[in-house]
Amino acid sequence: MESNETALGAAFDHDAIAREVESRFGEFFRSRVNPTAAQRDRDYATFAPELLAEMAALGLVGFTAPREIGGGGRTWEEWGHALEEIGYRCxxxxxxxxxxxxxxxxNLMYTSGMRGRPHLIERYAEPAVRGRHFIGWLYTEETDAFDFTTRVARRDGAWVLDGMKKASTGAPTCTCWIVYARIEDSDDTMVVLVEAADPGVTTLPQRSLGMRSLGVSSVRFDNVVLGDDRIIQATDGLSHSQLFVNERRVTGSSWLLGRMRALIQHIIDDTLPKSRFGRRLVEFDTFIAAIGRMQAALESARALLYRVLHRVEQGKHRSSYLHDPLVAVSKYVATEAAVLCADTAQRLAGDHGFFERFEIDRYLRDFYSIVPIIGGQYAIETELGRRVLFFHKGRGDASEPRPLHRPESDA
Ligand SMILES: Cc1cc2nc3c(=O)[nH]c(=O)nc-3n(C[C@H](O)[C@H](O)[C@H](O)COP(=O)(O)OP(=O)(O)OC[C@H]3O[C@@H](n4cnc5c(N)ncnc54)[C@H](O)[C@@H]3O)c2cc1C
Incomplete structure (x- = not known):
């Protein structure tokens, strides 16, 4: 089932996006990215800034950014569908x-600029779209999610930042970060802009399970002095962070669909030459059913994701105070589907799943790497369960913890 027909297939022309991705980016992935993918994984090598700038020139960066800053001005729904096709080819x-x-x-930098900090657009958002700045987002610490040890303090007319963030995606090429820090002697959170070249900033590369070309690193801040121009949002950083989290959950799972499609094809190609007991392995019922199981997982994730992309496009998610439950579910379902596909592929592959040279093990490591990102799977389950119980009890018991989501119809 290679076509992308779903209940919403009629509402959005996925095939048109697939053709566009192929014609604009297909050759770039085949010639510039795919031949070195396995080596990058082995070496923890990240993408060079020059290659990233090339991607920006092609339009792989800033697909949804406003046209006035050089972006493609496309919708999240289009980007979500495009990412599936990018994931398939890359x-x-x-x-x-x-x-x-x-x-x-x-996008978050642009939005922050539009909220009364226009210099952020000129200095960071626009150059990022053009591949001249690479922006990171630093929230997570080893502490509870709302209890940062990273702090900013006012000293001699400037802000001084100290602390440590445990994971930065793409750290080796980040030129700046959006950083969340507790304001000294308060319970409030400030959002500040830190440049990689600022004195007192150190990135510490980490070895990791998968997606090694991301170069995920810790970032430490020692006495980093920031002027007022580096304030992105002076108070209530937690609601600012939610803008990032919500969008990440949508687009963070859409490219997984493409990687799952690629894995299913990879495992079939790997198995085609094999015969056991005088029969071709691809003709065994166990093999055929396993492929069907992977496809069912993929189609389930795809049906939900397309629905969420459409809903996001309509702006309904914005009515939710913290985050949209359906968006969280789509990340959850896509991740479970990807893990099922990787696990099934390992069982089908025999020792080809064990030896690196067949490049099947990487899917398992990469797909498991999505489990903790932007809300672990258990955390999403717990929050959803709490929500169901809260509303089952008739708008809840005041003594119970409130769910993070408001009740909201998906209609
Ligand atoms: C590849 C990768 C890239 C990353 N990039 C970045 C980045 O660029 N910037 C950044 O800030 N962070 C980044 N992170 C960190 C990531 O966002 C965190 O791992 C994520 O927020 C989860 O936090 P945690 O690891 O502290 O998990 P924890 O919150 O410690 O979770 C541990 C366990 O507790 C469970 N749990 C947590 N909360 C609940 C709950 N309420 N109810 C029930 N169970 C719960 C989880 O599901 C999990 O099983 C990255 C992580 C990875 C793996």
Whole structure:
């Protein structure tokens, strides 16, 4: 079932996006990215800034950014569908992840600029669209999600930042970060802009399970002095961070569909030459059913994701105070489907799943890397369960913790 027919297929022409991605980017992935994907994984090598700038010139960066800053002005729905096709063609899983992540960071910089900080657009958002700045987003620490140890303090007319963030996607090429820090002697959070070249900033590369071309690193801040021009949002940083999280959950799972499609084809191609007990392995019922199981997982994730992309486009998610439950579910379902596909592929591949040279193991490591990102799977389950129980009890019991989401119809 290679066509992308779903209940919403009629509402959005996925095939047109697929043709566009192929004609604009297909050759670039085949010639510039895919031949070196396995080596990048082995070496933890990231994408060079020059290659990233080339991607920007092609339009792989800033697909959804406003046209007035050089972006493509396309919708999230189009970008979500495009990312599936990018994921399908790009054999380095880290790249669609990086592209979708940086797209969101650039959009957030633009939005922050439009909220009364216009210099952020000129200095960071516009150059990012043109491939001259690479923006990261630094929230997570080893502490509870709302209890940062990273702090900003007012000293001699400037802000001084100290602390540590544990994971930065694309850190080796980040030229700046959006950083969340507690304001000294308060419970409030400030959002600040830190440049990689600022004195006192250190990136610490980390070895990791998968998506190694992302170069995920920790970032430490020691006495980093920032002027007022580096304030992105002076208070209530937590609601600012939610703008990022919501969009990441949508686009963070759309490219996974493409990688799943690629894996299904990879495992069939790998198995085609094999015969056992005088019969071709691809004719065994167990093999055929396993392929069907992977396809069913893919189609389920796709049906939900297309629905969410459409809903996001209509702007309905914005009525939710913190985040949209259906968006979280689409990340959850896509991740479970990807993990099922990778696990099934391993079982089908025999020792080809074990030896690196067949390039099947990388899917398993890459797909498992999505589990903790932007809300772990257990955290999403817990929040959803809490929501169902809360409303089951008739608008809830005041003694119970409130769910993070408001009740909201998906209609
Ligand atoms: C490839 C990769 C790239 C990343 N890039 C960035 C980046 O650029 N910037 C950044 O800030 N961070 C980044 N992160 C960090 C990532 O966003 C965090 O891993 C994520 O927010 C989860 O936090 P955590 O790891 O502290 O998990 P924890 O919150 O410690 O979760 C640990 C366990 O507890 C469960 N759990 C957590 N909360 C609940 C709950 N409420 N109810 C039930 N169970 C719960 C989780 O599901 C999990 O099983 C990256 C991570 C990865 C893997």
């Amino acid at each position: 054999e380095d899983t880290g790249l669609p992840m990086l592209l979708s992540y940086r797209e969101t960071a650039t």
